[in-house]
Amino acid sequence: DAGVTQSPTHLIKTRGQQVTLRCSPKSGHDTVSWYQQALGQGPQFIFQYYEEEERQRGNFPDRFSGHQFPNYSSELNVNALLLGDSALYLCASRGLDRNSYEQYFGPGTRLTVT
Amino acid sequence: LAKTTQPISMDSYEGQEVNITCSHNNIATNDYITWYQQFPSQGPRFIIQGYKTKVTNEVASLFIPADRKSSTLSLPRVSLSDTAVYYCLVGDWDNQGGKLIFGQGTELSVKP
Numbered sequence: 001d002a003g004v005t006q007s008p009t010h011l012i013k014t015r016g017q018q019v020t021l022r023c024s025p026k027s028g029h030d031t032v033s034w035y036q037q038a039l040g041q042g043p044q045f046i047f048q049y050y051e052e053e054e055r056q057r058g059n060f061p062d063r064f065s066g067h068q069f070p071n072y073s074s075e076l077n078v079n080a081l082l083l084g085d086s087a088l089y090l091c092a093s094r095g096l097d098r099n100s101y102e103q104y105f106g107p108g109t110r111l112t113v114t
Numbered sequence: 115l116a117k118t119t120q121p122i123s124m125d126s127y128e129g130q131e132v133n134i135t136c137s138h139n140n141i142a143t144n145d146y147i148t149w150y151q152q153f154p155s156q157g158p159r160f161i162i163q164g165y166k167t168k169v170t171n172e173v174a175s176l177f178i179p180a181d182r183k184s185s186t187l188s189l190p191r192v193s194l195s196d197t198a199v200y201y202c203l204v205g206d207w208d209n210q211g212g213k214l215i216f217g218q219g220t221e222l223s224v225k226p
Contacts, residue, residue: 004157033213042201042216043158056213090157092214101148101207103214105157
């Protein structure tokens with residue numbers, strides 16, 4: 001059973017460019033959340049997708065947007081990249097059992113903005 | 115959302131028991147306490163969750179006093195592979211859904 005997968009593993013972009021990161025949730029999971037983790041900090045919640053809609057959003061600007069597909073996979077898009085967007089971007093999925101609060105995280109995508 | 119406070123770092127030696135305490139003075143009635151572990155360049159991994167008293171699984175134990183204003187993650191007989199950052203999270207997961215609020219975490223270093 002594959003866990004949460006993310007692609008690409010690493011990415012280098014130039015300031016002002018746009019980037020798309022991809023996530024496939026753990027099999028049987030329908031809810032996907034995205035987090036940004038700067039070096040030395042804990043992960044910060046960006047937003048959550050369920051039933052192809054954004055359900056919750058953290059304190060991130062509109063440059064950060066996302067999408068969830070019918071197969072539950074998700075994309076994170078960041079426009080007009082800033083140097084401060086350099087971070088590890090993590091995807092987490094949650095299962096159908098709403099009595100379980102455990103979330104499964106992927107390995108992340110390391111984004112470097114130069 | 116309840117704010118958590120935990121030590122920035124801790125050192126231990128192989129074979130010792132490690133206890134990491136987290137303070138959450140304004141925990142709400144519906145809040146649960148959850149701990150995650152994160153290795154460098156990996157995503158966090160769920161360790162344990164509890165509401166009150168004591169919870170134990172194959173990895174760790176979680177001790178929660180009656181007032182629930184703090185909690186202690188106990189790792190028995192740590193090994194070098196337990197070197198990681200440990201995060202204490204407090205929240206009402208029913209209402210928060212997938213929104214996890216991470217603090218700075220405790221960086222545990224296990225030495226031989």
